[in-house]
Amino acid sequence: MARYGQLTRRTAGLNIHLMSSPSPSIGQILGHYRILEQIGAGGMGVVYRAHDERLDRDVALKVLPPGALADEPARKRFRKEALALAKLNHPSIATVYDFDTQRDVDFLVYEYIPGVTLKDKLSHGTLPEIEIARLGMQLAKALTAAHKEGVVHRDLKPANLLVTVDGQLKILDFGLAKLIRTSSEEDPTASPSETYVAAGTLAYMAPEQLRGELADLRSDIYSSGAVLYEAATGQRPFPETYVPRLIDSILHEGPRPPGRLNRRVSPALENIILKCLGKEPEQRYQSAAELHVDLERLSTPGRSPTTHTGRYRNFARRWPVFLALCLAAMLAVLMALNTGKRRGRLLNCAGTPHIQSLAVLPLENLSREPEQDYFADGMTDALIANLSKISALRVISRTSVMRYKKVRDPLPKIARELNVDAVVEGSVLQSKNRVRIMAELTDAAADRNLWSEQYEGDLRDILVLQSNVAQAIAKEINIRLEPREQTLLVNTRTINPEAYQLYLKGRYYWNKRTQEGLEKSLGYFKQAIEKDPSNSLAYAGLADCYVILAGYNLRPPGEVYPLAQVAAKKALELDGTLAEAHTSLASYVWDYERNWQAGLREYERAIELNPNYATAHQWYSESLMRIGRRDEAIAEIQKAKELDPLSLVMNAVQGFVYYFARQYDQAIAQLKNTLELDTNFYPAHVFLGWNYEQKGMYAEAIAQLQTAMSLSGGSRYVTPGLAHAYAAAGQKARALELLNQLRQSSERSYVDPYDIALIYAALGDKDQGFMWLEKAYWGRSESLTFVKVDPRMDSLRSDSRFRDLLRRLNLPPD
Incomplete structure (x- = not known):
């Protein structure tokens, strides 16, 4: 089958995602092109096999995403680029035929090419050196032609290199290429705030591209070296899958010499590859023509300093013929399986797993400047907030994921701890008024990369960038969005x-x-x-x-x-x-x-x-509890904890809610679990003490509250509970001592009157208790709103003043 769908098919690299692509129906005519079948989809659009009704030939038609070209100036700029691409008339470059707009659909028409991508070819193993040299020379010739026209590909990778049945190399997807312009040649119609989405696939990108510098022809040389490296060794120059570590390796480390991974790689090929992969553009070949000269020398018999045995050289010479025969047989089988589109399913059998929950791990601060941590954390929060708007997706809240900041645990382990199907990780780099966000989605169970993207833009458009990342992830996991959610995910505002x-x-x-x-x-x-x-x-x-x-x-x-x-x-x-x-x-x-x-x-x-806003569920739970809707309150705090499973607050508040529901055993069990997360989290000791007191376990209650007092440095939040426990245990002198301390403190700073009322209630002084409850009422004490369900106020419930207080608080009767 023709594998032209690889033009925009996602790999483990970075593509561009703007918005959801339109879906022309099969048989529909755009201009004079009849849509036959969809053969690929990716961030820059959907690719169809279509038939040119005028010239009676099949073509590849790429429909651009809606909004990619928002207005006529944008179309004008794109048309100018398409014109440049159409000039690339070379046998190893997929020819651009046309660019048009019909019925508000923008599309680009390419040459339709049967064949297999180099990525698929390499999935069967490394290539013989002679074939690497042959394909490399074709690649170098094609780049020489493109560079002469002032066009840089910027996204060379095995998935964008197609090998036809007769072994001809074709470079796909020059649609990401940009005309090389000097600053004096900038398009005067371009908006200064226009978001720039960086093109390129991370594992094959040159260091200068990662640094946000202008990509020139030598960036393509680097990517070519990465492709040749993979063809020779079976792996990428930097095989790391963790994005921040991968970026750091590309920027600062050297690749392993190919000969150490494959002993059949000659020193000559190794030298060519490593020269292509120079960290600085000046260290590489200065043109594709120079690269072609060395590859040609490598392929010329007697001129390559190869050390292979004669038997291997004979096999290498026979291998292209053998591969061609296998390829022809495989294509014949695939053609036979075409009925009912089984062929398409066979070629894309992996698919995206069903994802219902994910965690966004803290984005790495690539600046390595601690004062920039706030920016990376803010980008993490924004991505969580955007994805949290999707009701069909459970997104783990900030507090839980922040525990993994600068932690290098395996992703499957993190996913198990957070109970999620997938993990999003990445990095952010902010420089002056530019920002780059890199993100990737990983299937947690299989530890398999599903999607990676890089976005770059002006800081004024950061909300747009954040929105685009969230939309891309939602699209990748095939989650169903309600119309309202689609609206919420779109953000076009610019900011200061x-x-x-x-x-x-x-x-x-x-x-x-x-x-x-x-x-x-x-x-x-x-x-x-x-x-x-x-x-x-x-x-x-x-x-x-x-x-x-x-x-x-x-x-x-x-x-x-x-x-x-x-x-x-x-x-x-x-x-x-x-x-x-x-x-x-x-x-x-x-x-x-x-x-x-x-x-x-x-x-x-x-x-x-x-x-997915855990705090809203938490506060809603507490509010439901305050009016006595216990079952609903427990359900809401459980939702909050599921969204933020490692949050000490959510875990402790679940015990807090159980306490007011008077389910003391459940509360104690939950609070003990909380202390297993962090034994020094003093609010959990406070709530544990409250529960022990209600069970009549006064010694245990006092011990927990004393621990909390020590851990908190004598917090006034702990004092009322400890004093109440002393009074309940009959230690009234100690309770009075703490009560006096609170009253003295209230003369200097704010002390919640409700806390003092609690202690008086425990001491049996109802009049003082109601006097301080009245102060709490007029002081708008938040704690007072729990008075209806607080077990510590049971001694006052029979008093008419208590019922009057509930009435004035608008709390519903039991």
Whole structure:
């Protein structure tokens, strides 16, 4: 069968993905080309075998993705490139016939070529040196012709090199090539903010391409060397599969000499290959013509310093004939299997596994500058956030994946720990106002690379780049997107680069969840808004900060919740699809306005927009628990933990929810599991102490709370629980001592009045308990909203003042 579909077929390398490709129906006519069958698909479009009705010949017709050429200036630029490609009239280059637009469909027409790709050919083993030299000379001649026309391929790889039945090499997919232009020849119609998606397949890319420098003809020389290396040894020059490590090897390490991998490789061929693979362009052949001279010398009898035995040389001379006969037989079999398109299924039997869950591992900071970590982490967060909008896909949350930052565990092991089908990994490099994102998708069970991409663009278009990466992954895993989700994944907004970097720094410190970190993040978010008042993400971050400051009792809720409301509403005014802003607004509505019905609606809207936002599920669970909807609350916190399985917070909060559901044994078991993840996580000790107290295990409760006090450095978050446990155990003097400490602290800084009310309730002083509950009510204490379900308040429930408090809090009756 013709394997022209390899023109755009994905390999383990990097291609370009813009948007989903259109699907012309079989039999449809575009211009004067009748569509016969689809023979390939990839990031730059879908390839069909078509029939030219005018010239009565079959052609390969590549339909470009919608949006690839968004307007007439873009088509004009592409037409100019297509004209350059059409000039490449060489027997070893697939000829470009036409470029046209019909019915809003842009397409490129190529020569249709039966044959097999070099990639398929190499799947059967390495090639004899004489054949490597012969094919290499054809490649060098074709590149010489293209370079004379000012065209660089930039994506040479075995999958783009086709060998016809008669052994003729054909270079496919010059559609990624760009005209070599000097800065004075830049297209004046090009938009300065136009996103540039870097072309090329990572394992074959020259170091200068990875560094973002201009690719010239010597970049093709490097890629040619990588192809020859693989033909001679059966593996790539740098066989690493972990993307950041692969990039580092290409940039900084030398390949193993081919002769060490295959003893039949002559010193002459080894020298040619290694010269092609020079790290710097100046170290390589300076033209394809020079490469051709050395390959020709290698193939000339008596001129190559080969050390092979005569028997091997005879076999090598017979091998091309043998291979041609095998190839002819294989093609005949494939032609016979063509009925019912079985041939297509046979040639593409691997397919993509069914993927329902994935984890995005922390993207590597390729700058190697620690001060740039915030940017790499921010790109990781953005990719997680975009993919999380897909309801049919379970995406692991940030906290769990960040545990693997700078960890080199095998991917199958990580996948098992996170319980996912696939893993996304990659790297990011930001330089001035340019950013490059490299990502790859791996089938976890098989440890098999499914897809790899590289995207590069102006920092102003970073949201577009992030959107493109997420769309590409969604397309690759064949996940079904609802129309609403398709809309959510598309982002065409440009941003202020400086404001966006300030936003990322804010998120970086917000994720630390310390008072110092939160105060720093507030400063960065405010600076981002000053630089760009339309930055919805910064407003959402600001709202998140204020909510956490209130929730952690680091600032009075009555002071910061109104600020959270203003920021969240502004974020949603700018972008109503931000799940984070809906979540923070829900917290404000629930905790400050005490409108639990409206609060639940906001949480549900956040989850609808981002079904994988673990924090929304967590806070929704806590809200459901506060009104006594126990089963729903337990189900929601379980979802949150599934999305963030290694998060200490999610694991501990599951025990916290079980506590308020009065399922103490389940809570204790869960909290012990949490401490297995990190025995020093003091909130788990706190919640464990609460549960032991309710079971009457006072010694165990006090021991856990004392441990928490030690680990936290005497946190006021621990004190009320310890004092309550002392009182329940009959150690009232110790409880009073801690109570007095809290009251004194409340004169200097914020102390949640609810915490003091708890201790008075344990000591049996109802009047003081209700007085402090009243202070908690007027101070908008978040903890007070748990009063309906808090077991520690059972001693006050029979009092009419308690029922009145529930009424004023708008909490539903039992």
